Amino acid sequence: MVAIERAFGGMSVRDVPEAVRFWRETIGLQVDDGDIARVHLPGGGTVILYPKADHEPAGFTVLNLVVADVGRAVQELAAAGLQPQRYPGMPQDDDGAMRGRGPDIAWFTDPSGNVFSVLTD
Template identity: 35%
Template sequence: MLENSRPFSSFSVNNLEKARAFYQNILGLSVEENAMGVLELRVEGGQPISIYPKDNHIPATFTVLNFPVTDIEDMVECLKSKGVTFEHYDRPQTDAIGICCNESGPSIAWFKDPAGNILSVIEVE
């Protein structure tokens, strides 16, 4: 039924300009504004990810966007140097720099965008 569809993801923020600055200047992504005033993150190999304004935005309590990386420690240090703060959790447990090194899955580190949405970098081979 939908096997030929090209799905895309979207999520809300409370301030488009702060979101644009973060995704473009901090994360280094290509960000464009479409005709409807919605931001589109241009990512390798996929449909754009839409970020739309919502006055009564409530941050997601789950990971809305994962960025695969080959060296998570290097990426965490790079993002920290740009002012990104990583989350620390007891379950799953993160280490002192914010990385969850889990025996049953890949290493992952979570951080938030200016609207409080949870993002991650996740190590892939």
């Protein structure tokens, strides 16, 4: 077996300073600046944000943020100018959240178009 010391995730962005501002100021996470920025996640994980000239958003949710109340999180993100993603055929309520089919969850995009969610655990 490989002796793994730690792990982290990463996602490409079209503009690192823009991504740093978003994750720090809009979402409220601690972010270290740099050519490759590091987002510190609650619980000890990290995600790196790296520039990619021909960036295309991932076709899946790149980060899930666990919250106590999805409805409240959706309202707070709306107050910050974000709107939930709506997916055809998904049973989302007026807030844009899907409830009662596993954890309550709502999806959003960052400035680079990467999808992240807020969900209950």
